[in-house]
Amino acid sequence: MSSSSTAPRRGEKTETAAAKPPMRDALVAAAFQLFLERGYEQTTVDDIVALAGVGRRSFFRYFPSKEDVVFPDHERCLADVTEFLAAGDDADDPVLRVCEAVRLVLRMYTENPTFSVQRYRLTKKVPGLRAYELSVVWRYERAFAEYLRRRLAGRRDGSLRADVIAAAVAAAHNNALRSWLRSDGKGDVGTEMDHALGYVQSAFGASPTPTAPERADDSEDVVVLVSRRGAPLWRVVQEIEATLGRDPEQG
């Protein structure tokens, strides 16, 4: 399932090579085998440890709860995302930085398509797992929001913008990811993700292709604005600010 697909039998000491934590992987493999053939709720932790040939207590040393075994790599991924955001340069666009960060999450899914699809089917059926996945996804969103809050600190509505943009990016990611998972991992997620994130960026006024400004010519910024009938002046101003993604008092 995840790297080591066969559960090493108990008693084998120091496997030939690979698998740093054999026990952990064995538990994940055993758990998914049972989840897929009987269902999540019909599988007890005792069943899992019996199949894996380990003690019950060991399960809870590797996974704080039964739900955690379904998301064995999110903890690591969240750390990667946090680190990536912390290492960012203050020069680059915050929204783009978050969009790049969310691709790290996508990569975690695409690295193991069959595993991801199986998990998706599982979480779709079991309400408890859906709720748990929600709390997992929420932590990514919090990481995005906190990063944006730092970067937008001092700007008008910085906190609000941070929350909304983080939510929008996460939603776009989930939309593209779910579409890919529904199609059993076939198709080009990357392009779909780019498209979804491009929509978010356009909504929040970041240039859509910054890292590779396709066919950048030498034209200056052109300001055009859409105002509806009856929109008061302050709204027009706010619209410009929102589109520019910055406040008048700050560069």
Next chain:
Amino acid sequence: MSSSSTAPRRGEKTETAAAKPPMRDALVAAAFQLFLERGYEQTTVDDIVALAGVGRRSFFRYFPSKEDVVFPDHERCLADVTEFLAAGDDADDPVLRVCEAVRLVLRMYTENPTFSVQRYRLTKKVPGLRAYELSVVWRYERAFAEYLRRRLAGRRDGSLRADVIAAAVAAAHNNALRSWLRSDGKGDVGTEMDHALGYVQSAFGASPTPTAPERADDSEDVVVLVSRRGAPLWRVVQEIEATLGRDPEQG
């Protein structure tokens, strides 16, 4: 706490007036009393039913889980929101409709400020409750997204837009609500919520004050657009479409 603040003693039959489900309210009151004085995890269901003077089995007849007693009115509110969205006219702006719907949720909080603030403090401290609240909030977001998906069906990126806008509206709501809850329920949530939702509307191209177009003069629509250096033509077109909130092939 919620309507009936004192727990009716067991044995009293058919209270004088008010309180349709006395048992339910008594359980909520007893639960919060204990949660506040000992903490959530330090309170067992047995403690709650003992204080309320009812049988343990009755607790789980009214609340599917211990967590549910913390959010006693969300089920009703979710039904209200769903009904409100279903009853919508096809003429009005979908984004605005969702913004109105989210105000129903806000109202549920503001109807009982002290209760809401207490619950906020509780959920902030207890990770399990935060996770549960997440799944509750997620159901509102799903209701928004499904409504938007229906309304945006056929338009380009309809599903994507629905998800992203729903997430943005929910995030704006949460931002304003949390700010209000942090300040112990003081201050004008309504205005803050309007401001937050206005930001979302401006980002997704809805006119910010549609129900009351303040100072509507007779000016025609003016199209202005912000294009960055190097943005290709298709991006400019997409920007216009996004700002207008509709597709060229549709009205």
Next chain:
DNA sequence: CACCCGCAGCGCACTGAGTGCCATACGGGA
């Protein structure tokens, strides 16, 4: 070599949430 120490896993017993089943009490209608 003997000793000690730390780590990884194991076993056991316990708490507490959640469920199924049945008994009971109340109230209304035939």
Next chain:
DNA sequence: TCCCGTATGGCACTCAGTGCGCTGCGGGTG
């Protein structure tokens, strides 16, 4: 008076999760 539907209480059970102490192994040190 009997019957029946509903609301509640009580009991026993499963299972997730925890605390504690035991064991065995490997590695360092005298």
